[in-house]
Amino acid sequence: MNLMSLVRRSLRQHALSSFVTIVSVGLAAGLTMSVFAINAQTYDAFTGGKVGFDAVLGARGSQLQLVLNTVFHLETSPGNIPWTLYEEVADDSRVTLAIPYAVGDNYQGYRIVGTTTQMFTDFTYREGEGFVLKPRGRIFDETKKEAIVGYYVAEKLGLSVGSTFSPYHGLQFDEKQRHRDEYTVVAVMEPTNGPSDRVLWIPIEGIYRMSGHILRGTGAVYRPTDDAPVPEEHREVSAVMLKLRNPQAGFLLSNTINNQGKVATLAWPIGRVMAELFERIGWVSRILTMVAYLIVVVAAGSILASIYNTMNERRREFAILRALGARRGTVFSAIVMESTTITALGVLLGYLVYGGILSAAMVIVRAQTGVVLDAFKCDPSLWMTPVGMIILGALAGLVPAFKAYRTDVASNLTPLS
Amino acid sequence: MLLDVTDLKKSFSAPDGERTLIVDVPRFSLEAGEQVAVRGASGSGKTTFLNLIAGILQADSGTIVLDGNTITTMSESGRDRVRSKTVGYVFQNFNLLQGYTSLENVMLGMLFGPGVDAKHARALLERVGLSHRMGYRPGQLSIGQQQRVAVARALANRPKLVLADEPTGNLDQRHAGEALALIREVCKENSAALLLVSHDPAILSAFDRSEDLGDLNRAAAAHAAPSAVGGTR
Numbered sequence: 001m002n003l004m005s006l007v008r009r010s011l012r013q014h015a016l017s018s019f020v021t022i023v024s025v026g027l028a029a030g031l032t033m034s035v036f037a038i039n040a041q042t043y044d045a046f047t048g049g050k051v052g053f054d055a056v057l058g059a060r061g062s063q064l065q066l067v068l069n070t071v072f073h074l075e076t077s078p079g080n081i082p083w084t085l086y087e088e089v090a091d092d093s094r095v096t097l098a099i100p101y102a103v104g105d106n107y108q109g110y111r112i113v114g115t116t117t118q119m120f121t122d123f124t125y126r127e128g129e130g131f132v133l134k135p136r137g138r139i140f141d142e143t144k145k146e147a148i149v150g151y152y153v154a155e156k157l158g159l160s161v162g163s164t165f166s167p168y169h170g171l172q173f174d175e176k177q178r179h180r181d182e183y184t185v186v187a188v189m190e191p192t193n194g195p196s197d198r199v200l201w202i203p204i205e206g207i208y209r210m211s212g213h214i215l216r217g218t219g220a221v222y223r224p225t226d227d228a229p230v231p232e233e234h235r236e237v238s239a240v241m242l243k244l245r246n247p248q249a250g251f252l253l254s255n256t257i258n259n260q261g262k263v264a265t266l267a268w269p270i271g272r273v274m275a276e277l278f279e280r281i282g283w284v285s286r287i288l289t290m291v292a293y294l295i296v297v298v299a300a301g302s303i304l305a306s307i308y309n310t311m312n313e314r315r316r317e318f319a320i321l322r323a324l325g326a327r328r329g330t331v332f333s334a335i336v337m338e339s340t341t342i343t344a345l346g347v348l349l350g351y352l353v354y355g356g357i358l359s360a361a362m363v364i365v366r367a368q369t370g371v372v373l374d375a376f377k378c379d380p381s382l383w384m385t386p387v388g389m390i391i392l393g394a395l396a397g398l399v400p401a402f403k404a405y406r407t408d409v410a411s412n413l414t415p416l417s
Numbered sequence: 418m419l420l421d422v423t424d425l426k427k428s429f430s431a432p433d434g435e436r437t438l439i440v441d442v443p444r445f446s447l448e449a450g451e452q453v454a455v456r457g458a459s460g461s462g463k464t465t466f467l468n469l470i471a472g473i474l475q476a477d478s479g480t481i482v483l484d485g486n487t488i489t490t491m492s493e494s495g496r497d498r499v500r501s502k503t504v505g506y507v508f509q510n511f512n513l514l515q516g517y518t519s520l521e522n523v524m525l526g527m528l529f530g531p532g533v534d535a536k537h538a539r540a541l542l543e544r545v546g547l548s549h550r551m552g553y554r555p556g557q558l559s560i561g562q563q564q565r566v567a568v569a570r571a572l573a574n575r576p577k578l579v580l581a582d583e584p585t586g587n588l589d590q591r592h593a594g595e596a597l598a599l600i601r602e603v604c605k606e607n608s609a610a611l612l613l614v615s616h617d618p619a620i621l622s623a624f625d626r627s628e629d630l631g632d633l634n635r636a637a638a639a640h641a642a643p644s645a646v647g648g649t650r
Binding site: 001 | 464465468471473474493494497498500501502506508512513514516517521524525526527528529530533535570574
């Protein structure tokens, strides 16, 4: 038997209030850790620069819209740029890789992107990591109606090598907008845990020749035909994904295209563009953080209240303990230890709550953006929140502990009846 | 000498603010292993007197020397320390903790003293005839059994002095006699002195030395029925 035995006994004697308090602390800890972790992970995922490209060239307009549309496959395309501009930038010595990118169709709501085979041969989305195709898969033939399907799309729609599908016009799924063309899946990608998992990739030629599509590369309307090649001057791209030789190249290109030019926009650097988005919506994050802090304070209050409410009935117990030789400090410590124990148990529960919230958030964020959050990623909030809450829990115990400390022994040892 | 009390005074403030002297004992002493009964009527300051000796209350003036420690000049924590090592206390209403078993109640007495000794706690409960009730909580025990747990707890830290405040006050005559005999026997076996206060004249006759609090406490004589502050006095 030791001081902890007294704490354990008290928790058992006040099982209901202890349980409710532990749950409230658990929810507070779990919510707080989740808010911080989700904030940090989404910020990292969208601004961490691990998208594989340094810059995006697109139609004149918002850099943010360009990045969201091309890198994260969200939002609509701001417009198209002529193929010649792609060729011009691809030939620029400051550019090490330029991949054209055309959008405008979907399958069951998942975006279809027209590109070149370079996307699967030269592009790396992380240091040394290019797209990997699952066994039995191969890169599409740029002259055929073939598709490579992102991991998440394949999983959700049950597509595999040999499956066929017909694209739908537009970025929103509308079953009335079905194209006549039929594409065959030639590969499914291994997961990248990024936005590419939510995309169906087809040859860019396929976008041009999709039934009903018209091209305006020269400004005039051009309708491709099956038997003739599409003249270069009529071709358009939604964007060009660029890898640059060095940051100076980005600075110079940005100056040329954004400040001196009038037809295109260069979104560079991608991380900064996304960081601006987070700065713009930073108030949401700040409100969530404040709510989390508020919940923590309420939880600390509930610890205080739950222990304080037992003080009257426990005065006699403290008096007896004091009569048996317990020092005031011992009784004080027992109460602080009790509040600390409640908080520690709540924090343990908080990790479960955190796991639950992160699991749900992972599913939602992945479904919306393709980005996979990592519930086990080490975030400072995962230890700072528990430590902070345990300190706060101990502080919450001070008020009832002081009341126990002041218990008058003689007057509380009176007969029960 | 185990206990030496000199010019001990303790007063309390009444609700009207007036201070009332409750204990005024010029001289009282107890030898090691001695058993003394003190008779006092209700409100004569019996409990206050014991609480002062136990160090639960601080005296207004006077001296209490307990086992060589002048507890009247000690800090509260110092008195707590002396109490946990030197004094065992059997309360009139036993003051057992309701959520704890008999064994745990006895071990609680050890928690703040030299240390928990479960074997000794079991031996004490066996000695008071409760070997079959160690896992019972106070609410599951008879009054007599609760009192025996209280006796075992009082002896848990091998105290040199056992204070017993109306220990048989809640028992009928037959059980009171048995309980008294048990307390005296186990105190003797454990070489503990016993200071027992009671208002029952029958109990006093069982002791070789008995005192009347009316003679010991000059304040008791002055107040026929002082108002109660802090429980029985």
